[in-house]
Amino acid sequence: MLKISLPDGSVREMPAGSTPGDVAAAIGPGLAKAALAARVDGELVDLTRPFTGDAALALVTSRDEAEALELARHDYAHVLAEAVQSLFPGTQITFGPSTDDGFYYDFAPKDRPFTDEDLPAIEAEMRKIIAADKPLRREVWSREQLISRWKQQGESFKAEWAAELPENEELSVYWSGDDWLDMCRGPHLPSTGKLDPAAFKLTRVSGAYWRGDQKNAMLSRIYGTGWLNKKQLDAHLTRLEEAAKRDHRKLGQEMDLFHLQAEAHGSVFWHPKGYLIWRELEAYMRRAIDDSGYREVKTPQVMDARQWEQSGHWGKYRENMFVIPDEVPNVDDEGPIISGDADWMALKPMNCPAHVLIFKQGIKSYRDLPLRIYENGCCHRNEPHGALHGLMRVRQFTQDDAHIFCREDQIVDEVQKFCKLADRVYKDFGFTYSIKLALRPEQRFGSDEMWDQAETELRNAVAAAGLNTEEFGWEELPGEGAFYAPKLEWHLTDAIGRTWQVGTIQSDRVLPERLDASYIAEDGERHRPVMLHRAIFGSYERFIGILIEHFAGRMPLWLAPVQAVVATIVSDADDYAREVEAKLKAAGIRVETDLRNEKINYKVREHSVAKVPHLLVVGKREAEEGTVAMRTLGEQQQDFLSLDEAITRLVAGAKAPDLRD
């Protein structure tokens, strides 16, 4: 007999060969029905997996939501694959995991990739499989058995994969009923009927490379969202709809902040209102860097190709650079003619080499270090077209870029200072961020010792700043670093949960070497400085995109392009409205006046839709009394204030967070 101990401390004796499902049945039929999987000695397994000895058992039911969701989503993926093969014979299956909100499965289609129009039929087929309540049964197979089965079924991707699974791994397959199987580590629900047929939805199709490699075949991926019940699914779909309303591309147009057009795709046309936000950010950042010992510079937009050759960009980054001939072209009817041996120039894709050139002017002493050079640096990168995304990924962008030239022994201190500065900035905007450490990539410059040291420095600095915790989503990303340095990365999240890197700091020993930067140390000798690349907004474009989504367009007063509108009720109040406007302007408030012959209801609605933070309504009464009726966006109530009081309030509310008392 086996001794199976349960979470409540009790122990049950079960015959050899029993399974967690048997224990559930022995406890009661209700539990047997509700049980989805089991934790045996901590490991999540199928209900039908026999115990191998005495064990600690915890049954998993839908109350264990995280685990139940994970299981359900994995099962949805299998059911999707079975449905697709049943409707589209000859389709090969490859791989289909669960995701944060559902699942996907990658297929190698027989004739054509799937389209959105295929999804309803596939959903219907999936519901049939769920209704059939097919048992999901685990078997352990040998590698040879697996490979020959896949080959015989024409599943070349599965066969390739099976052949490469680690030698020591137990290889399992899962049957769905008796007629369909997939290779899978499991665990799974006991049967397809445990899924709620109304709690999933196939959402989209997409291409995806086999094994995530561009050189491989393009597969056809089907995404779905999957939940434990319909209520959860509906709540999720509602969340998505709400998120779509916060999309910065939509709000940017509605609020007249900026536009994009084909003639300059990937570059932003900032309209007056959008550029006001930009200017406020710029002023904010200047105050921050001035207070932190940085000095602002401005460097050339175009530099000679030889300079980029020396920095290494010409070799490593040229396909992303905009290159132009350094020659006045001959122009005829056919257009400009450039001779083949023109010298080449390139628009800067980053600011670092130019900052090194500034550093190299004159002789630097160890007393000059750390030297912090800041630039609102406008960069151009010829990004792959498919990567462009509103303000988040553009081809022309302005970084809040700085480079700190310092000695080895100053790195940890500088990184820590930067962590604090970045933390303050993100908090000023109300953001919570996550922080990652991207470690050495396969293709890299420098010795292993250099990388050990550089990674340790960043790790230590983060630990000293107390940021290496779950609260900050701390994780290390092997292989994701830059070719010259490991990267600390700060990430923010957009409306629909995609994360975007904004801030970064990287310790670089390669570029100072390549561009021969040096300083004179105490010993009178030339030494190489280390160069820390760092940014907090990342780019103004991306940061504004995230700000818009974060606030759903309702910018805090200090960033709002129009902070207040004075709206009249009757034309008798026009003169007074102009007086209010003038006084607000004199007090530094960005204000507009609406004297149109329209009902006040109409004006309130229009300016509310435009997300103006404050509406100052003036009618006959206010004009006589020298007051305003102030209404705040999102509230229905109005405050009747004297004009002076209203101005005091607005001025106080419009202060940038770093200027508040």
Place this chain on the structure above:
RNA sequence: GCCGGCUUAGCUCAGUUGGUAGAGCACCUGAUUUGUAAUCAGGGGGCCAGGGGUUCGAAUCCUCUAGCCGGCACCA
């Protein structure tokens, strides 16, 4: 760059089996002087993304190009 989809008025979108383009909002004009989320009436506005085909005839079908959207890959 790759896979799928989309592109009709300033905006949001209709447009039947191919038969010469429509609504709401916005805009302009007039009336209305109104107290907190849309006052009424009239008017102007489109090379149906661009090129090339098929057809007596194309917004509609085919094809190429561009951009956009969702992913993938990329992202110093």
